Amino acid sequence: MHIVIIGSGPVGMTAGLLLARAGHRITLVDRDAGPVAGDDWERVGVMQFRLPHGFRSQCRTLLRDRLPDVYEAIVDAGAVVVAPPGAPDDAAMLSVRRSVLERSIWESASREPGISRVVGHVDRVEVVDGRAVGIVVDARFLAADLMVDASGRAGRLSAPHRPIRRRVDCGMAYAARLYRLRPGAEPGPGAEFVFNAQHRGFLILVFPHDHGTFTVLFVRPSEDRELAMLRDAGAFEAACRAVPGLAEWTDPERSEPIDRVRAGAGLTNEYGRQPTVAALVAIGDAVCTTNPAGGRGTALGLQSAAALADLVAADVPIEKLGAELDRWGEAELLPWYLDHVEWDTTLLASWAGRPVDPDGPIGLEVLVAAARDRHPEWMATLNLFFGMAVKPAALAPLRDEVRAMVRAGWQPAEPDGPTRDELAALIRAQLEQPIPA
Ligand SMILES: Cc1cc2nc3c(=O)[nH]c(=O)nc-3n(C[C@H](O)[C@H](O)[C@H](O)COP(=O)(O)OP(=O)(O)OC[C@H]3O[C@@H](n4cnc5c(N)ncnc54)[C@H](O)[C@@H]3O)c2cc1C
Structure with missing residues (x-):
């Protein structure tokens, strides 16, 4: 197939590499021309490019096992493999600046024989009789058999062809x-x-x-x-x-x-179903975006790239790819989206000093406080959850237990260190200092 991938971010490139190595002809389209050797890469349009990323074990194992040369290149570029104390090797994360990781994947994708690049702004996906037939890039039409929207959290290219997304501001x-x-x-x-x-x-x-x-x-x-x-x-x-x-x-x-x-700023939790037209699918942040403070975005995105490659390898007909990806997303992405919405709500409530409500959602920070205070044995389950090795549903029994503790009078202890008001006073004092002559 000729597959056009809109967006050459980590997810679009991972999908491109996996699909190219399965024998497909890939065109990666991005408005960014990519890094120039020896120069800083501005990467306008991906606001988080210079913000910190932790790349979870799922990113590392997926790249290591399915794209080993790409993984080696990332490690050669300086990425450090770090496992939580006492955890097995497969739980190790990649500690590396996003700019370093992405430059390395970009160079691998650019060298890949089955991948060609087009630099330009994708204006829209062209649909005829309920089927995507190509894209329009800077007013030029580019035909393909399958269109993949990997245009990220701000990308809205497949939006006209999709049901309305769930969207909640992280706050x-x-x-x-x-x-x-x-x-x-x-x-x-x-x-x-x-x-x-x-x-x-x-x-x-x-x-x-x-x-x-x-x-x-x-x-x-x-x-x-x-x-x-x-x-x-x-x-x-x-x-x-x-x-x-x-x-x-x-x-x-x-x-x-x-x-x-x-x-x-402008951080959101979003989850959307696949487009309803044939030959157009979405992966990565274009499908599911979660509060970045949880550090789950790239892990979920790379897994969606692999899920697409696996469905294509299994010869799932193009007309059925969207439905199959929806099935996968509902099992593998939606629970994390829902977990984030709940977690953000409870974290903001605890920051505002509101006591834990036994009849409301029990946030992760409350579970951690309860584990530290009364149930150190919970840390084993919580660590599996932090590593995304078990889904949010695994925490349900712990949440029930915390509800009982709260009904019996327990509340999390005050965190150590400066409070918000102390920090704000310090910032004010700093900003009020006279500017040196
Ligand atoms: C502040 C912040 C911190 C984060 N921290 C973490 C973290 O610690 N760990 C983690 O795993 N994840 C983190 N994430 C999430 C992570 O950045 C994303 O999950 C990841 O970038 C998704 O990759 P992607 O390839 O889907 O999209 P992107 O990286 O956004 O790439 C999309 C690409 O599409 C291109 N594009 C978009 N529209 C068009 C168009 N119309 N025409 C042509 N090209 C287009 C863009 O130029 C870009 O290259 C963070 C996110 C934010 C916002």
Whole structure:
């Protein structure tokens, strides 16, 4: 088949590589011309490109097992394989900047004999008598047997041909900054995995990457205008100095910032069914987008690329691909979308200081608090869940138990470290300092 893939992001390229190696002719279309050797890659249009990513074990095992040369190239580019303490090898993640991972996949896809590239903006998918027959790129028509929409979270190319998507605002926003360890300096606390600190009103993560780089990330409620000022570099650094653990990572003796503070907003949870026209399917963020703070997007996206390649390899007729992908998505994507919607709601409620309601949803942060407080044996199940090795339904018995605990008077303890109000006061003080002459 000649397959056109709209969007050369990690998911579109993974699908392209898998399908090309199964003997299909692939055209990858993207408005981005791709990286130039030795130059920085701007990647306008993918807002999260410079924001921190953790690539879960599902990404690593899929690439390692199905595209081993691509995986090797990513590791050669500097990706570090990191397993949670005591976990088996297959649970290991890839610690690498997204820009490094994506450049490496881009170069592999560009070398692939069965893949050609078209640089341009896809205006629309052309449909005749209920069947997609091609795409229009910068006003030129390109015919194909199968069209794959991998245009990402902002892409709406298949939208006119699809049922309305479920969509819920995450209610959270990002402020992040990239640092590099000084020569010979050791990483800070929690470096063996991802440093994660919950506070009342915000949360902090530190993502170690390749080549001694790491990103500090603050996640806050989108409506918190004061914490939004973390995008000021002075305020960001002052906040880092006030948080135990973070102060050590960002100690100027240990590391230095190598980028400006970057903001990430407009974050949503979305899930949509496949297009109803034949010969048009959607994968990756174009189907399912989840709160990035959960770090699940690429894992789900790469799996959807593999699911499509497997259905094509099994000779599923083109007319039935959408229905089969819907069946797959309802089992493998929808539960994570629903989990995120619930998790975001409960996290925002706990940040606002609302007590846990035994008759409402029980969020992940509450389960973790209950495990730490009363049920350390739950961590085994919770760790499987964090690694996405079990689905959200596996937590149902734990949630029931927490409901009983709450009815008996239990509530999560206050998190350690500065509160939201203390952090806001610190930011105000920093911003009110006179500008040096
Ligand atoms: C702030 C943030 C942080 C994240 N952190 C993580 C994380 O820690 N771990 C994780 O696994 N995931 C994370 N994600 C999710 C992850 O970034 C996505 O799941 C992933 O990028 C999806 O890949 P994709 O290929 O589907 O889409 P994208 O990467 O968005 O690629 C889409 C491509 O389509 C192209 N395109 C779009 N429209 C057109 C058009 N009309 N014509 C031509 N080309 C077009 C774009 O140029 C782009 O190249 C994060 C997301 C955000 C927003």
